[in-house]
Amino acid sequence: MPDFSHCEFYSRVVAHSVRLYGEWxxxxxxxxxxxxxxxxxxxxxxxxxQNTRExxxxxxxxxxxxxNQRKVKAWLKDFPGALNDTGDIPVIKRSR
Numbered sequence: 001m002p003d004f005s006h007c008e009f010y011s012r013v014v015a016h017s018v019r020l021y022g023e024w025x026x027x028x029x030x031x032x033x034x035x036x037x038x039x040x041x042x043x044x045x046x047x048x049x050q051n052t053r054e055x056x057x058x059x060x061x062x063x064x065x066x067x068n069q070r071k072v073k074a075w076l077k078d079f080p081g082a083l084n085d086t087g088d089i090p091v092i093k094r095s096r
Contacts, residue, residue, distance in 0.1 A: 018045075 011018060030036070035050040 020047075
């Protein structure tokens, strides 16, 4: 079976909507009921999963100092909007 998580699809906007569906969705990491973040820019739409793994990755990418995991876990519990808890915390290693 081809890897549908790294391909392009073409469609048309119909009645101000674009429908995304297919077996490639779970292969790309999107499961039923998963909260998503949708960012809209001119000529571009980016859809990313709203899960704890994604947020930890964002924190790691923005941080240049130590991340207090206890404070981050507390912040994630009160995160605004929907959030899918993946239950894992990625290991963050920085090269110095």
